[in-house]
Amino acid sequence: MHLEIKHLYKQFSARGNTIVALKDINLHVETGELVCAVGASGSGKSTMLRIVAGLEQPTAGEVLVDGQPVIGPGADRGMVFQSYTLYPWMTVEENISFGLKLQGASLADRFEQACYYMGVVGLSQFAKALPRELSGGMKQRVAIARALASQPKILLMDEPFGALDVQTRETMQGFLIDLWQNTGTTILTITHDVEEAVFLSQRVYVMSARPGTIRQELVIDLPADRNEAVRRSSTFQDYRYAILDLLRQPVAVGA
């Protein structure tokens, strides 16, 4: 797996005004990496991720997955949205295996995969529950399992824990780290939560707003086994402050 974003630009025109949402974005993700883009609201994170998913067309530049240009959405790039997008009429099990159903997998295969991924996200007892019977954190775990069950090359996540409270959010971060280590999935996630970015990632792209650009790339050199001790370490805090400083810098004139 090799994801590459090359010289990506995106403009929106709304009521006669042109908004430059993304300006010359360059970024890459390699097999098995967990990479995070962090930026303030309006820095174009969602737009960037949607272009990678193929849900939006770039104004200029391109996105390559294993050398192939992205022209539209496909099962090779799974996506988890910030809002809850589970199908309300399907049970947890049906939600998780729906991607395989769309791709024409047999009933037996679907059942097997659904069972496996329900186990991965720890929701086996809720196989027959409807989404409305789940808490927010559980819904997002189902959404992650649903995306993973289609066997994507890369998992894209748009602030997946943004709607959760602090405690649930930290639990889910630990859950995501475990999942990533156990399944070896390649993940590109975006967030405005600096701590979350440092805790999860091996590399962080710091984005600035108006126009959305990548200000800096940071390699997060923390132990692979992220836990609460890591969160409290001084190295962790150093990274956090470094990113906060980058986010605070005014936009350089002419940059």
Added chain:
Amino acid sequence: MSDPVLIPHDPPLVRNPGPARMLRPSVFWQIAEDLPPRLSWILMALSIALPLVLWAIVASSGLVKSLFLPSPAQVVTAIHRLWVSGALPVDIQSSLLRIMGGFALATAIAIPLGTLMGTFASIRSLMEPIVGIVRYMPATAFIPLLILYFGLGELPKILLVFVGTLFFNTLMVMDSVKFIPKEMIEATYTLGGNRWQVLLQVILPYIMPGIIDTCRVNMAAAWNLVIVSELVAATEGLGRRISVAQRFLKTDEIFAGLIIIGAIGLTIDILFRLLLRYACRWSVKA
């Protein structure tokens, strides 16, 4: 980056704010909460019983001549008489068949057409103007044409129900597609779904409760139309029964006809609600 917000002066004072007001609890007037089931049943029984009692009182008071306002007992007798004579079952059957025929035809077209219009902006642009115009033409104004083209048989009556419900059904089905979150459709694309699968496996199940509700609501219009068509020309049917009764001043039979129509309507309404509960359990509040 951003300037500190300057507050020029203290916020304006409210004079005489009085003691803090709190919302008092209430069962009857609570908003967006369920009633206790017992109270709910009692109120619903009252809703039918109260008008009945009122009717009985007025009828027995002698204020209104019984020629104009028969008593409930007289109406029950009339229903019994019509039923035993075999006229009422025939009337019910013929009216129901006309409604079912016309309404089934209308929904068979409205569901696919409305879904397509709701899903594809292109189909919407293509169809919405014409549907919007025809919708404003009162269906009953089509009666002369229908009689001219198809005579006085069953077909024009069925077609009147069809014409009168097709457009409302279509537009209401179309509207229910609006409420599907865009991200649910996009999530389906990222799971490898194509447009056809999105239409059949995501949009259609999502709007199913809306479709059932649309049918339930528009069924009332279907009744309206079938009765009108029978007033114009028919040899049997509940509408026909009422107009014959008027000619012979049989007010009790007019009331009988109206009450039978109401009862059948209510039954159909309840059947649709049960269907919703059974087929779309996910959308019904537990």
